[in-house]
Amino acid sequence: MKVISYEKFGSATEVLKVQEIELQKPRQEEVVVKLKYSGVNPSDAKARAGNRPGVTRPEYSLVVPNSDGSGVIEEVGSNLDKSLIGKRVWLRNGQWKRPFGTAAEYITIAVENIVEMPSKMTFQEGATMGIPGLTAAHGIFGTGEVIGKTLLISGGGGAVGHLAIQLAKWGGAKVIATGSKSSAEPILNFGADYFFDYSSDKLVSQINEVVPDGVDRVIEVEFGLNLNWIHNVLKPNGTIAVFGSAKEMNPIIPFGPYLFKAIKIDIFLIYILPVKERKIAINYLHSAYEQKALKPKIDSIFKLEDCDKAHDRTLTKGRKGAVLLEI
Ligand SMILES: NC(=O)c1ccc[n+]([C@@H]2O[C@H](COP(=O)([O-])OP(=O)(O)OC[C@H]3O[C@@H](n4cnc5c(N)ncnc54)[C@H](OP(=O)(O)O)[C@@H]3O)[C@@H](O)[C@H]2O)c1
Incomplete structure (x- = not known):
C-alpha cells in the first residue's frame, strides 16, 4: 500500500x-x-x-x-x-x-x-473527530453538564475552538470566546455570545463587563500566554481546562491569585484520555452532531x-x- x-x-x-x-x-x-x-x-x-x-x-x-x-x-x-x-x-x-x-x-x-x-x-x-472533536468535547464537558454555566473559550476560531463553541452552546452555556480580530465574524457565527480580541489590553475589563460574576470554566489553548490574566475573570473554585500552550511551554503560574480563588488546572492530553471520559466525550459529539448542532x-x-x-x-x-x- x-x-x-x-x-x-x-x-x-x-x-x-x-x-x-x-x-x-x-x-x-x-x-x-x-x-x-x-x-x-x-x-x-x-x-x-x-x-x-x-x-x-x-x-x-x-x-x-x-x-x-x-x-x-x-x-x-x-x-x-x-x-x-x-x-x-x-x-x-x-x-x-x-x-x-x-x-x-x-x-x-x-x-x-x-x-x-x-x-x-x-x-x-x-x-x-479524533483530536479536535474529543479535545473540544472533553474541554467543555470534562466536569459535567454546562447548562446555565458561563464558559470562556480561548482561541474560538481554531480547529478545537470552533467545535468547543458549538458544543458549549448546544449544552446550554453562555459562551465568551477570544480570537484574533479576523476571527470575530466566524466565532460569532459558530454561536459565541461574545467575542473579544485576545491581543486587546482591555480584555479583562471587557470580559468582566459582560460577566461581572466571572466564568465557571476556561477552555485554554495558549495557557502560557494567558495565565497572567485568566484568574481575573474566573469565579472562585473555577476550572481552567488546558489543552495547549504551544507558544510558551514553560509557564510560570502566579500562585497567590490562583490559590486565593482555588483555581483548578485540568491539563489533559487527548491521546491518553481514560476510556470512561472518552466514551462520554464521544457520546456528546455524536449527540450534538445528530441534533445538527455540530458542524x-x-x-x-x-x-x-x-x-x-x-x-x-x-x-x-x-x-x-x-x-x-x-x-
Ligand atoms: N492536549 C491535547 O490533547 C491537545 C489536543 C488538540 C490540540 N492540542 C494543541 O492545541 C493547540 C491548538 O490546536 P488546534 O488544532 O485547535 O490549532 P488551530 O486551529 O491553529 O487553533 C489555534 C487557535 O489559537 C488561537 N490563539 C493564538 N494565540 C492565542 C492567544 N494568545 N490566546 C487565545 N487564542 C490564541 C488562534 O487564533 P487566531 O488564529 O485567530 O490567531 C487559533 O484560533 C495546538 O498547540 C495543539 O497541539 C492539544
Missing part, C-alpha cells in the same frame, strides 16, 4: 516521502480500515519535527504520520465479529505509541480506537502525496478549521 513516511525528524518537505509498504494482517482484536481521509493536526507536525519534550529521535525506524482518520472496515481479527466489515468509522491514536498512522491507504489498528460514525456524518467530518469546519484538503503541505498548514496562523488528506 502507498503511505507517506519519515525516518528522521526534520522539516516536512525534507523528511516526508511517498513509499510502498506491506499492509499488516490484523491481530485478534484489530481491524483493517480502508482510509478515505487522514486528519492532520498540529501534534502530528510537531511529532515529525521532533518537538515533543524529551524525544530526540523517532521511536520507530519508519513512521507513517497522522493519528486521525475515517474510512470503512475491510477486514477484522479472529476475535471480532465479521459484521463489523463494511462499517463507516472514524478513528483515533493512529500514530500514538505505534508507528503506522493514517497518511496511508489502509491502517491496521486495535478495535478500541475505532468509532462507528453517525449515519449522516461525512468521512471528512469523521476525520475531525466541523474544514480549512483545506490535500492529496496524500502533499502531506508535507498539510503538515505545514496545521501550523500556519489564520487557518480556519481542520486540515485533511484525501486518500
Whole structure:
C-alpha cells in the first residue's frame, strides 16, 4: 500500500516521502480500515519535527504520520465479529505509541480506537473527530453538564475552538470566546455570545463587563500566554481546562491569585484520555452532531502525496478549521 513516511525528524518537505509498504494482517482484536481521509493536526507536525519534550529521535525506524482518520472496515481479527466489515468509522491514536498512522491507504489498528460514525456524518467530518472533536468535547464537558454555566473559550476560531463553541452552546452555556480580530465574524457565527480580541489590553475589563460574576470554566489553548490574566475573570473554585500552550511551554503560574480563588488546572492530553471520559466525550459529539448542532469546519484538503503541505498548514496562523488528506 502507498503511505507517506519519515525516518528522521526534520522539516516536512525534507523528511516526508511517498513509499510502498506491506499492509499488516490484523491481530485478534484489530481491524483493517480502508482510509478515505487522514486528519492532520498540529501534534502530528510537531511529532515529525521532533518537538515533543524529551524525544530526540523517532521511536520507530519508519513512521507513517497522522493519528486521525475515517474510512470503512475491510477486514477484522479472529476475535471480532465479521459484521463489523463494511462499517463507516472514524478513528483515533493512529500514530500514538505505534508507528503506522493514517497518511496511508489502509491502517491496521486495535478495535478500541475505532468509532462507528453517525449515519449522516461525512468521512471528512469523521476525520475531525479524533483530536479536535474529543479535545473540544472533553474541554467543555470534562466536569459535567454546562447548562446555565458561563464558559470562556480561548482561541474560538481554531480547529478545537470552533467545535468547543458549538458544543458549549448546544449544552446550554453562555459562551465568551477570544480570537484574533479576523476571527470575530466566524466565532460569532459558530454561536459565541461574545467575542473579544485576545491581543486587546482591555480584555479583562471587557470580559468582566459582560460577566461581572466571572466564568465557571476556561477552555485554554495558549495557557502560557494567558495565565497572567485568566484568574481575573474566573469565579472562585473555577476550572481552567488546558489543552495547549504551544507558544510558551514553560509557564510560570502566579500562585497567590490562583490559590486565593482555588483555581483548578485540568491539563489533559487527548491521546491518553481514560476510556470512561472518552466514551462520554464521544457520546456528546455524536449527540450534538445528530441534533445538527455540530458542524466541523474544514480549512483545506490535500492529496496524500502533499502531506508535507498539510503538515505545514496545521501550523500556519489564520487557518480556519481542520486540515485533511484525501486518500
Ligand atoms: N492536549 C491535547 O490533547 C491537545 C489536543 C488538540 C490540540 N492540542 C494543541 O492545541 C493547540 C491548538 O490546536 P488546534 O488544532 O485547535 O490549532 P488551530 O486551529 O491553529 O487553533 C489555534 C487557535 O489559537 C488561537 N490563539 C493564538 N494565540 C492565542 C492567544 N494568545 N490566546 C487565545 N487564542 C490564541 C488562534 O487564533 P487566531 O488564529 O485567530 O490567531 C487559533 O484560533 C495546538 O498547540 C495543539 O497541539 C492539544
